[in-house]
Amino acid sequence: MRVNQRPEQSMLAARLRKGFFVFLLPGLYIYLGNTQATTHQDATQQQNYASAQSQSQSGQKNGQEEYIQAQPQPKTELSPKRQAYAAKVRASYNFSVMKGNLSLPGNAAVEGDDFIQPGAFPNATYCAHCHQEAYHQWRQALHSNSFRTPFYRTSVNIVMNTKGIQFARHCDSCHNPIGVLSGGLTQESIVDRKFDQDGLTCTTCHSIQKLQSTIGNGGYVMGVPAVMTDATGKRIPGEVPYADILAHPDWHAKAVMQPFYRTPEFCAACHKANLPAPLNGYKWIRAFTTYDEWQSSKFSQRNPLTFYTASFTTCQGCHMKRAANLLPDPGAKDGTFASHRWAAGNTAVPFYYGFDEQLQKTIEFLRSGNYLNIDLFGLKIAGQNEMIAPLGPKPFKLKSGDVVQTFVVIQNKNIGHSLIPEVRDLYEAWVEFTVKGGVSKEIYHSGFIQPDGMLDTRAHSFTNRPVNTEGTFVDNHKVWTIHSVAYDNTIPAGRSVLVRYEFKIPEEVKDAVTITARVNYRHLRQSYTNNVLGKDHPDYPIVELAVRSRTLKIGENEPTQPDDHDNPDWMRWNNLGIGFLDQLQYADAIHAFREVVKLRPDYADGYINIGLTNIEWEKYSEARASLEKALSLKPDSARALYYMAQVERRAAHSDAEVAALKRVVELYPEARDARRELGITYYQRDEPKLAMEQFEALQAIDPDDLAAHYNLAILYRRAGMKDKAKRESAMFVTKKVDPGAPTYSLDFLRKHPEISTESVPWHMHTDLPEGGIQSGGQY
Amino acid sequence: MRRVFGLILGVLLLTTALCRGENCAWLNAATAAGVLGGHVTSTVVHTTPQDTTCEFTRLQGAVISSLQIAVHTMTAFEKEFPAYLALCGTTAISLRAVGNEAVECTRPDGQDVVTEQVIGRVRDRVFILRWSMPKSTRGVGVQSQDDIRETIRNVAEQIAGGLF
Numbered sequence: 026m027r028v029n030q031r032p033e034q035s036m037l038a039a040r041l042r043k044g045f046f047v048f049l050l051p052g053l054y055i056y057l058g059n060t061q062a063t064t065h066q067d068a069t070q071q072q073n074y075a076s077a078q079s080q081s082q083s084g085q086k087n088g089q090e091e092y093i094q095a096q097p098q099p100k101t102e103l104s105p106k107r108q109a110y111a112a113k114v115r116a117s118y119n120f121s122v123m124k125g126n127l128s129l130p131g132n133a134a135v136e137g138d139d140f141i142q143p144g145a146f147p148n149a150t151y152c153a154h155c156h157q158e159a160y161h162q163w164r165q166a167l168h169s170n171s172f173r174t175p176f177y178r179t180s181v182n183i184v185m186n187t188k189g190i191q192f193a194r195h196c197d198s199c200h201n202p203i204g205v206l207s208g209g210l211t212q213e214s215i216v217d218r219k220f221d222q223d224g225l226t227c228t229t230c231h232s233i234q235k236l237q238s239t240i241g242n243g244g245y246v247m248g249v250p251a252v253m254t255d256a257t258g259k260r261i262p263g264e265v266p267y268a269d270i271l272a273h274p275d276w277h278a279k280a281v282m283q284p285f286y287r288t289p290e291f292c293a294a295c296h297k298a299n300l301p302a303p304l305n306g307y308k309w310i311r312a313f314t315t316y317d318e319w320q321s322s323k324f325s326q327r328n329p330l331t332f333y334t335a336s337f338t339t340c341q342g343c344h345m346k347r348a349a350n351l352l353p354d355p356g357a358k359d360g361t362f363a364s365h366r367w368a369a370g371n372t373a374v375p376f377y378y379g380f381d382e383q384l385q386k387t388i389e390f391l392r393s394g395n396y397l398n399i400d401l402f403g404l405k406i407a408g409q410n411e412m413i414a415p416l417g418p419k420p421f422k423l424k425s426g427d428v429v430q431t432f433v434v435i436q437n438k439n440i441g442h443s444l445i446p447e448v449r450d451l452y453e454a455w456v457e458f459t460v461k462g463g464v465s466k467e468i469y470h471s472g473f474i475q476p477d478g479m480l481d482t483r484a485h486s487f488t489n490r491p492v493n494t495e496g497t498f499v500d501n502h503k504v505w506t507i508h509s510v511a512y513d514n515t516i517p518a519g520r521s522v523l524v525r526y527e528f529k530i531p532e533e534v535k536d537a538v539t540i541t542a543r544v545n546y547r548h549l550r551q552s553y554t555n556n557v558l559g560k561d562h563p564d565y566p567i568v569e570l571a572v573r574s575r576t577l578k579i580g581e582n583e584p585t586q587p588d589d590h591d592n593p594d595w596m597r598w599n600n601l602g603i604g605f606l607d608q609l610q611y612a613d614a615i616h617a618f619r620e621v622v623k624l625r626p627d628y629a630d631g632y633i634n635i636g637l638t639n640i641e642w643e644k645y646s647e648a649r650a651s652l653e654k655a656l657s658l659k660p661d662s663a664r665a666l667y668y669m670a671q672v673e674r675r676a677a678h679s680d681a682e683v684a685a686l687k688r689v690v691e692l693y694p695e696a697r698d699a700r701r702e703l704g705i706t707y708y709q710r711d712e713p714k715l716a717m718e719q720f721e722a723l724q725a726i727d728p729d730d731l732a733a734h735y736n737l738a739i740l741y742r743r744a745g746m747k748d749k750a751k752r753e754s755a756m757f758v759t760k761k762v763d764p765g766a767p768t769y770s771l772d773f774l775r776k777h778p779e780i781s782t783e784s785v786p787w788h789m790h791t792d793l794p795e796g797g798i799q800s801g802g803q804y
Numbered sequence: 805m806r807r808v809f810g811l812i813l814g815v816l817l818l819t820t821a822l823c824r825g826e827n828c829a830w831l832n833a834a835t836a837a838g839v840l841g842g843h844v845t846s847t848v849v850h851t852t853p854q855d856t857t858c859e860f861t862r863l864q865g866a867v868i869s870s871l872q873i874a875v876h877t878m879t880a881f882e883k884e885f886p887a888y889l890a891l892c893g894t895t896a897i898s899l900r901a902v903g904n905e906a907v908e909c910t911r912p913d914g915q916d917v918v919t920e921q922v923i924g925r926v927r928d929r930v931f932i933l934r935w936s937m938p939k940s941t942r943g944v945g946v947q948s949q950d951d952i953r954e955t956i957r958n959v960a961e962q963i964a965g966g967l968f
Binding site: 212 | 827834835882903926958962964965966
């Protein structure tokens with residue numbers, strides 16, 4: 026089997042473009058994903074770049090403070106017991122990462138800013154006395170096993186054995202907070218590590234008192250654990266008799282619950298990670314940011330630029346759904362309890378531990394929710410110029426010997442983050458595409474599992490490929506060696522991808538062929554599981570997330586009825602358009618979006634999609650016409666206004682640009698793209714105070730936004746705020762993309778021709794003999 | 805299998821280099837102290853460059869209890885590991901999710917001493933964990949048989965975790 030690329034596309038240009046696209050990493054990746062056509066820095070800003078860079082370099086020389094995102098906690102009076110404990114730990118603690126900092130290169134912080142004895146955390150069995158359902162669920166969930174699993178230990182051991190245990194604080198700020206905050210992660214540890222088996226125990230999450238914005242890497246502030254307050258609301262540290270809790274359940278609730286526990290920002294403390302310079306000795310690199318993906322999704326209702334809309338749903342809304350409790354638990358309300366299983370994609374861990382109930386619930390979760398839609402959208406027959414689409418309502422004719430290209434559109438329909446999220450170098454989701462004819466005869470198969478358990482190397486997978494300075498895939502999750510990402514084919518929330526397969530119907534097939542596309546998921550790549558357990562492990566679960574089949578008759582094919590899960594035709598065209606747009610096929614995207622508005626002339630977003638495609642294509646007058654039509658249908662559409670502002674900018678209609686963007690931020694105060702663009706607009710208009718306000722607001726939404734760092738560095742400096750300017754400069758320099766890094770990606774792609782085309786937006790999967798794609802032409 | 809273990813001990817005796825002050829790579833002294841119930845002394849012996857045996861000992865008057873952890877790298881684990889497993893004999897209880905595989909058993913160790921033992925494997929490395937205590941203290945106080953089993957399982961899990 027081989028993968029071909031569309032011949033007319035420039036390989037180098039496409040690679041460079043894609044390399045740039047993916048290496049910008051999520052913060053900026055999302056920005057580009059939302060199809061903004063502008064760059065962050067105008068010419069004036071570019072001129073100021075050298076000055077900002079020089080500032081930050083001097084900041085670097087002055088000390089590491091410039092690079093620390095975690096908020097230092099005030100030193101407060103400690104209990105005598107804690108004071109004595111902390112002094113003992115400090116005497117031998119390895120502060121080599123940064124003097125006085127307990128958790129760097131992680132961001133975990135604790136009230137009082139000193140070590141806390143592990144015994145201060147009541148253990149889970151203490152809580153289980155009453156909270157039986159919570160304990161039962163938690164014990165099988167990934168949170169309770171966050172440290173001890175072999176899949177984690179293998180990775181963190183490499184950090185400890187190659188860089189030193191002090192660097193494990195980066196990982197363990199989330200995987201083992203008690204280990205970090207008790208001072209256990211040091212060469213001469215005096216800490217009894219019996220708590221390791223409980224990972225994120227009840228009193229870690231339920232003791233967090235506040236959050237450090239959304240910087241991730243353990244961006245929380247741990248309080249001294251307490252399960253009760255007194256009548257005045259003062260927290261009483263440690264365990265108390267159960268009778269006291271039962272006598273004052275409201276005081277218990279006050280101690281262990283905080284309103285922010287129900288927010289996505291709480292999850293962001295750990296479900297957002299970066300690789301900071303103190304860890305990799307290189308520069309800040311975004312690792313993953315599930316929180317920002319959610320924030321950019323339709324479920325947050327904070328981003329006006331999503332293709333579709335949905336009800337507001339938090340992380341907890343999907344991953345902590347209420348269900349009837351089977352065991353007694355005072356935390357239950359009306360017979361239901363917020364799940365402490367956090368069902369998600371973690372199948373390997375329950376499989377290893379034999380937590381069959383958790384595994385079953387996880388698989389049910391993955392298959393529920395209408396998360397993905399697979400659309401066998403259309404066919405392109407070699408020698409014919411027109412696409413047969415959409416399959417279903419359109420009749421068509423097929424014959425033996427035809428070379429057929431299948432357009433498979435896969436929509437990330439209802440996941441509040443990308444498919445797949447987080448550690449994309451370990452998780453694995455892919456398309457398995459089969460063509461069968463005659464009596465179960467396999468004509469084509471992509472995305473199969475090889476006898477050694479490895480995935481077909483040419484499968485279309487929703488993963489990424491981080492590489493090191495040798496241009497080698499970082500297979501062992503040695504994240505501190507990552508310098509670039511060769512490609513990232515995950516599907517952002519709400520978007521769709523178009524995957525193309527070409528096959529030939531054998532002459533001997535006379536009746537029909539059946540085409541099937543499924544999206545499969547495996548928690549961990551086989552090579553990673555092999556790294557962890559050796560090759561003699563049992564087969565870990567592969568879960569089919571979604572599937573769609575169609576039978577294509579040889580001869581005449583009459584229209585067929587849609588399946589229950591099929592999208593309506595206008596949405597099918599819309600998703601195809603999104604797929605074309607992300608593959609930089611602008612003419613095809615516009616054609617698809619035009620089909621949308623033919624089917625739904627009242628659908629403003631269809632016109633907006635035409636408009637944004639034209640903006641990407643730098644056809645601003647055409648974009649204006651479509652956006653005006655959208656605004657005539659929906660005058661207060663923030664999405665249309667946002668793109669119209671882009672058009673007004675190109676036309677030098679600055680007042681109109683400001684008016685449009687101001688309206689967007691009125692409607693969506695947390696619209697990061699609109700804040701950024703409005704800041705740039707004000708900057709260009711020489712209105713520094715207003716610009717500063719926008720960039721500060723942007724930074725409150727996303728503390729890692731590169732444009733905010735850059736522009737604030739300049740604006741602060743001009744306003745005489747030198748310290749703040751220095752900090753922003755330093756942050757910009759460490760977070761900006763290293764322009765030399767994509768060369769490592771190119772090295773990797775050169776070494777791996779079997780998957781190098783995966784980095785190209787437009788590519789074909791086929792096993793037909795060499796000689797080029799036969800089903801080309803339009804589309 | 806006794807021969808294999810005897811061989812290891814022989815190598816230990818021949819190459820003994822008691823590295824006082826060196827930390828055990830598989831378990832820290834504080835955790836061992838938590839298991840044994842108080843202050844421990846420790847020794848670390850390198851049997852090969854990558855393999856070590858650690859011993860934590862607690863003296864409480866005349867009563868001695870200890871934790872011994874021996875790690876050995878196998879050249880062909882499929883052939884060698886069954887011999888290690890045989891150290892536990894037929895009374896072995898299989899432990900799920902400790903390394904790649906592990907068993908636990910109780911064995912008498914002389915007249916007055918009883919030893920809880922876990923033999924496990926992480927890829928091509930075997931570990932043998934022995935928790936020896938006087939019969940007189942076993943089951944006394946807070947430590948029931950179930951507690952002991954749970955404790956040694958958790959220690960074994962920590963050791964396996966370090967070997968991954």
